[in-house]
Amino acid sequence: MSHSPAGAARRKLLLLAALPALLIAIAPIVYLVARATAGGGLQSLEASTIGxxxxxxxxxxxxxxxxxxxxGVPLAVLTIRTDLPLRRVALVLGALPLVIPSYVGALALLGALGPRGLLAQALEPLGVFRLPTIDGLLGSTIVLVLFTYPYVLLLTAAALRRVDPALEQAARGMGRGSLDTFVRVTLPQIRSAVIAGALLAALYAMSDFGVVSLLRCTTLTREAFLRYDALYDPAGAAAVGLVLAALALLMVGAEQWTVRGSTIAARRRVRAREATTPLELRRTARLGASAFVVTIISLALILPLAILIWWALTLIGDASLLSQLVDALPAAANAIGVSSAAAIVCLVLxxxxxxxVTRSSGRLPRWIESVSYVGYALPGIVVGLGLVFFAIRTAPFLYQTVALVVLAYVVRLLPQAISGARSGWERVDPRFEQAARGMGRSASGTLFRVTLPLAAPGVLTGAALVVLTAIKELPATLLLRPNGFxxxxxxIWQKTNVAEYSSAAIPALLLIAISAIPVYFLLIRPEARPRP
Known part of the structure; x- marks a missing residue:
């Protein structure tokens, strides 16, 4: 941004406009600290429980x-760097578990492989009447891995597309094998993307509430909810939330320290037609790779969908089917409405x-951006608790309103919108904006006629991510929703809480269907575009 008086004025205006995002990001933490300390919540924590x-x-x-x-990393390598059959289809299918909420995946896993699941029923004629339990830490880990690896897959695949293939060709030309080339040449260049994907998976696991509740794994998220909902100990819940927030922020700090100083060896963009010829897999390796891909897609995508569809089919002819549809359709409309509202607010902020960040330098813009990311490191239960205390103490008119639900989504998901908007802004050459202003356009005219149209792909990607995540949000919605909303x-939570798993099939399938809409714009549509 220019250092002229007009440029300085625009910078001050942007700083003022960015303040709401900053305040919204830090408000839950401030109120959690106040509630935990004032209510004696920190003193109520027992080491035997919280430890x-x-x-x-x-x-x-x-x-x-x-x-x-x-x-995620092997899938990305197989679909981007090898001649795996149908590799582009495999990439899309491998990422589609994003449309399935993890708690729905846990529900399907229980229905298929649980002690009294479909597999146990099929084995009864053979004398097997009960399978081992799959709950606890092991079951939670399996489910969460299957529904978080797409974060690593997508980020790693994007990084692999930017890697200069000439470096890999040179390494192989010097006699290095494929594995040695990947470890010594490719991996250092995609290291930051892999670590970022791992961080997203770790933060998702720390913030998860549905899976650990269904599979009876007592984590901090479940402990905070139980203290607030069952024991009605809001101060204790706030204290547990602070411990969880500290753990999440520690994880973010560790990630930043890990990637500090790491650089991408090849920074120039590599066009698709200049990319190296896909690595040819030998017959045995191709069979093994295909089996790996098919197994992962079957477990993470096909099995959950098949179980839910089976349960839905068993309800055909049942009198309760119509009532379930009547209940589920307005609920789907509610989810679309609040997630769309959250996306709009996130974009405005x-x-x-x-x-x-993209048009001015200095530490202050970077600091504002960093602080605005705090909400994404906070689990939904922590954000929800912070907003409950905020509404009760400061804005009681917001308590148990849809507006507070939207605000929770905004606090948590604002970083997704900022990431998308920033990537869009970085694609706009500042000279275009300067030329528009030189032709007499006002700042607002330049924004709406030049900048926003060019930045639209990134901006809309951020909005689609917000909608996708908000539609599936559970703990914050449970805490903040109005009665009857x-x-x-x-x-799904209510049905599974009373073990009515088959009754949860209709809302689960409906949730997957509406989640597929933003995923289409994020993944399938870009993959369908012709490559340059």
């Missing part, structure tokens, strides 16, 4: 991150931050 829950949460996050990397996620 094991903290260790279990940390172990779960690490296991999920390692598992997600163990699946994100655009000034993105413009400030339901979404498919809350209906």
């Amino acid at each position: 094991p829950a903290t260790i279990r949460t940390f172990v779960l996050a690490i296991l999920v991150a390692v598992g997600a990397v163990g699946i 994100a655009l000034p931050v993105a413009a400030l 339901e979404t498919p996620a809350t209906i």
Whole structure:
């Protein structure tokens, strides 16, 4: 941004416009600290309870991150760098578990492989009447790995597309094998993307509420909800939330320290037609790779959908089917409405931050952007508790309103909108804006006629991510929703809470269907575009 008086004025205006995003991001933490300290919540924490829950949460996050990397990185390499049959289809299908909420995946896993699941029923004629339980830490890890690896897959695939293939060709030309080339040449260049994907998987595991509740794994998230909902100990819940927030922020700090100083060896963009010829897999390797891909897609996508469809089919002819549809359709409309509202608010708040960060220098814009990311590191239960205390103490007219639900989504998901808007803004050459202003256009005219149309792909990607995540949000919705306000996620929670698994099939399928809409714009539509 120019240092002229006009440029300085625009910078001050952007700083002022970015302040709401900053205040919204830090408000839940401020209120959690106030509630936990004023209500004696910190003193009420018992080491015998909170210690094991903290260790279990940390172990779960690490296991999920390692598992997600163990699946996501090989899938990305196989679909981007090899001649695997139908590799583009495999990439899309491998990422589609994003449309399935993890708690729906846990529900399907229980229905298929649980002690009294479909597999146990099929084995009864053979004398097997009960299978081992799959709950606890092990079951939670399996489910969360299967539904978080797409974060690693997508980020790693995008990074692999930017890697200069000439470096890999040179390494192989010097006699290095494929594995040695990947470890010594490719991996250092995609390291930041892999770590970022692992962080997203770890944060998701730490913030998860549905899976650990269904599979009876007592983590900090479940402990906070139980203290607030069952024991009605809001101060204790706030204290547990602070422990969880500290653990999440520690994880973010560790990620930043890990990637500090890492650089991409090849920074120039590589056009698709200049990319190296896909690595030819030998027959045995191709069979093994195909079996790996098919197994992962079957477990993470086909099995959950098949179980839900089977349960839905068993309801045909049941009198309750119509009533379930009647309940689920308004709930789906509610989810679409609040998630769309959250996306709009996020965009309004994100655009000034993105413009400030990309069009001005200095520490203050970077600091504002960093602080605005705090909400994404906070689990939904923590954000929900913070907003409950905020509404009761400061804005009682917001308590148990749809507006407070939207605000919770905004606090948590604003970073997704900022990331998308920033990537869009970075694609706009400042010279275009300067030329528009030189032709007499006002700042607002330049924004709406030049900048926003060019930045639209990134901006809309951020909005689609907000909608996708908000539609599936469970703990914050449970805490903040008005009486009688339901979404498919809350209906699924109610049904599974009383072990009515088959009755949860209709809202679960409906939730997956509406989640597929933003995923189409995020994944399938870009993959369908012709490559240059």
